[in-house]
Amino acid sequence: MNLFGKNIVLWVIIALLVVALFNIFNDPSPRNAGLSMPYSTFLTEVENGRVKNVTIQGPNIKGMTDDGRSFTTYAPEDSTLVSKLSEHGVVINAAPQEEGSMLMATLLSWFPMLLLIGVWIFFMRQMQGGGGKAMGFGKSKAKLLTEKHGRVTFEDVAGIEEAKEELEEVVDFLKNPQKYQRLGGKIPKGVLLIGPPGTGKTLLARSVAGEANVPFFTISGSDFVEMFVGVGASRVRDMFEQGKKNAPCIIFIDEIDAVGRHRGAGLGGGNDEREQTLNQMLVEMDGFETNEGVILLAATNRPDVLDPALLRPGRFDRQVVVPNPDIIGREKILKVHMRKVPLAQDVNARTIARGTPGFSGADLANLVNEAALLAARKSRRLVTQQEFEEAKDKVMMGTERRSMVMSEEEKKLTAYHEGGHALVGMHMKASDPIHKATIIPRGRALGMVMRLPEKDSYSLRRDQCLAHLAVAMGGRVAEEMIFGHDAVTTGASGDIKMATDMARRMVTEWGLSDKLGPLLYGANQEEVFLGHSVSQQKNVSDSTAELIDQEVRRFVEEGEATARKILNEHVDQLHRIAKGLLEYETLSGDEIKTLMDGGDISRPEDIETPVDKGPSSAVPEADGHKKPGGPGLEPEPQPGS
Template identity: 65%
Template sequence: MNMRNILVWAILLVLLLALFNMLQGPVQQSSSGTEINFSNFMERVESGEVDAVTIEGRRITGQSNTGQNFTVQIPEDARVTEQLRQNDVSITAREPQEEGINLLSILLSWFPMLLLIGVWIFFMRQMQGGGKGAMGFGKSKAKLLTEKTGRVTFDDVAGVDEAKEELQEVVEFLKDPSKFQRLGGKIPKGALLVGPPGTGKTLIARAVAGEAGVPFFTISGSDFVEMFVGVGASRVRDMFEQAKKNAPCIIFIDEIDAVGRSRGAGLGGGNDEREQTLNQLLVEMDGFEANEGIILIAATNRPDVLDPALLRPGRFDRQVVVPNPDVTGRERILKVHMREVPLASDVDPKTIARGTPGFSGADLANLVNEAALMAARRNKRVVTMAEFEDAKDKVMMGPERRSMVMTQKEKELTAYHESGHAIVALNVPSADPVHKATIIPRGRALGMVMQLPEGDKMSMTHQEMTSRLAIMMGGRVAEELKFGKENVTSGAASDIKQATRLARAMVTQWGFSEEIGPIDYGDDQGEVFLGQQLVQSSSISAETAAKIEKEVKALVEGGLAHARQILTDKKEDWVTLSEGLLEYETLSGDEIKELLKGIKPYRDAEVPDKNDGGESGGGAVPVVDEDEDSARGTAQGPQGPLEPKPGGA
């Protein structure tokens, strides 16, 4: 029975005792007799109505001849005994009983006050997130993990070798501090893990503690901020006090940007709760009092908003970048997550890694889990490559919408649209190999063409960019050539949007326009304040803006003309592929090449779609096209290499 149940039963018991006492009071009073005054008592004694009495101190009880019980209070100087003896009244004397402390009455009198105190404690605990008692809201909420079970080491972390090497020195210091101290070296007091969400920043911090075998305190940045000014600073002090008792140890603060934002950027002035907490954290990390043996590791995906004082040497000495893994890192991460999954002999982690550019560690873990769930739904004992292929398509593009009813006209339009993208991709000067084309609706797309890069790309050439512009406009040109200008649909809305973004980035950021020159006219994404950003955006003159729009239009129309030329020259291939998509719905890259040579793809009777990639790698990758469902109005943008980011990443 827990404390809450015990408290409930105790309160019920007190209430029952109080009720019993209230009911018993009048009965005891009636049994002691009627209260009479002293003069009446003496008259009864003198008249002979009283035969016997009992004296207890200054109180007399007795019974008259008529059988009536009575009680009387006598004065202090009254000589009652002599008068009673003169009237032949039998006298019985007893020691007066001292009234003890009535615990029940005390409890009843204090019960309202105790109830108010209990309610106040309850609400204080609720406001302070379940603090340790009513006055414990200034205590640290950091949780101590001793890693007795589920210990994580560097063997469980893959794909971030550079980050592991940076933190290996921290592990060696925690194991043998004298090795560095003999030469006068000082270990960095803090390490800031910077990277996109899902790259394994928290896992790396746990691995450092697991490798060193030291206590590991974990807390979130939002746990410091409360409604009362000074509470966060008190929690910082208490956290470091606990860490000193367990030194050497590691303190891990997740999402430190919640408390470490630049001071002076808000509306609260310099005395608000968050800034007080940050000031205390700065002092604890590098102040007058040394915190030897305490290493602070923090994680964030917004290093640009952190206060400069937090990043200076002596506090967070090192910034460890934890990026999305490359193809080798993805393969190793997949092998880590596949340890507990029964795999078929045809599963190749290297092939899956090639087909998942831009995936983080969390994305890969989700991919393996989706494949296992899919195999379970299909009543299989092992997970095959087909499940990984289907899971990859589901993660990247959404589940198939086979229940969606499409008319024959819509299917034909989608088939010619997608085959236009594919034929242009096969004939431009520089493009990734076509991996798959489908007219099966997925998510918000009615159909799509996917390309599989041969390796991770860190940059794009001018030829690759202009080729992509042609690929993006291939669907729009295909609709125009097949059905006429008057029957062109809104399905190319996503293609036009992406082509415009890519062309604008080529002109304003990457210097691919002779008219504009190598000048950066893009918006500064690093600015915090919206006002400054608006000033920068409006700094472009009307004449320059007109030139930019002219250059962007020329690039997009150049891609349109290039796509029109390819589809005109390769009309026979384009029609063949369109008819193949109408018949088979989904074609892999190898099947497209065979179909264009006159070889029809093989379809097993039990397997309606052959989705393996053959020699091309079999991995679904960034979406090259999404044929927009016109009823929705907007399309889901592609991921990966098509995103017009600096360097073409």
């Protein structure tokens, strides 16, 4: 029975009790007790000899007259009553007084108060979510994790070996503490897992619970904060009390930034409920009282907002970074998720890993799931490499919109736009190789070009930035060259935005402008009070801001000029690429090279979307899917949008 049904039943029972007690209170005497008679009339009837027999039960008297009528009366303390009845020949019966009537009277007198107390307890339980005691506001909501089903161990965690080693040491200390204590070593009191969303921080914590044979409590950072002042601090105390009783144990707090933010940043002087909760947590982790055997694990993707007192050694002694995996890590993660998927012989996890730079563990899990769904949709028994390639395109670029009706003019314009991107990318040595170009609408774009980083990169060189700018402007330049100045569309808005943002970062953040030098130029900041801008803080002078705008414009215009030069010199190749896109809709990197060299494409009729099998095709990067260290191309919006 759900919670709503339980509430309905409870209220029905309360209503029935109220009605029953109300009836008893209004009519406590039995219905068949007879006519109520005044005591004076009763004495008169006795003296006249009309009363046949009576039953005396305390002050209550029941009897019957000589004509067969029954009656009841209430007698005061009269010591002569029995003698009078005997004188007139009345048959006297005596019975003990009923105790239930006294209890009923007491219950009726206390019933309103008991009802109020019951209703108050009911509402208190509802405010606690129905799972706590009546006064359990300050009780911790930490749950003891028992991995009876779906147990996760370190074998299920891959791609983040360094982070796993840190936690393996914690588990080993709990199993064999003498190994470390004999050299004076102490286990860290707290371990903070830091990393982008989807990298496996919570999965790491679950694996610790599966490996360590100690109690494992789990709680969310938002579970501490309530609308009542002091509740969060009380829950922190109760949580550590539970930990002490079950020591050695591990307590895992997910999304600790919900309660561990900088103090003094709130309204009202910072004396709010969240900060009181944080203060209590600081004291419990490293205060006068020591919590031996209680290890605190926490996870967050916002370490920059945490209070410095929470991050210092003695509280969180270790900060374990859980980054996005590299190519080796991605291959291991894919193999973990492929265990439950029936795979065909042509599936190569290494190739898929090389084709997904910048993917997190959650992205890779989604990729495997999408491939399995695509294979099931085709009623296949095994998942092939083709499903993985289609799933990768779907995750990177969006779902194909083949039902979208495009005019021939729009198709031709899109083909030349994407052909311009691809051609400039092919001729720029610093650009990542082209993996695929398509004019099939995906997501919000009419067409798209996927580029291939040769390997995982974590920074960008100057020539790579300039190549990105040239490739981004290649689509707009191709439109202008083929269709004329007046026929240029708004389809390059995403390209222009990407190029402008990259050029501005080159000037203000990366120090790649010779005129402005290796300095950081921040944007102007507005001071806001109660939702209104009260002042504006200028970080650069007016002359410097003007120079920044000039340099940004110069970088973008140089990229446009480079793209125009390449397209003018190889306009015949642009026509061949555009013609191929119009005919096949999707071209692989090798097919684009074949067209540029003047060759013809030979493709089996049963293959709808080619998969590039060349060495450079193993590492695709979709436009708009950013790789670590630098942005890629934004997906081009639809021309005319």
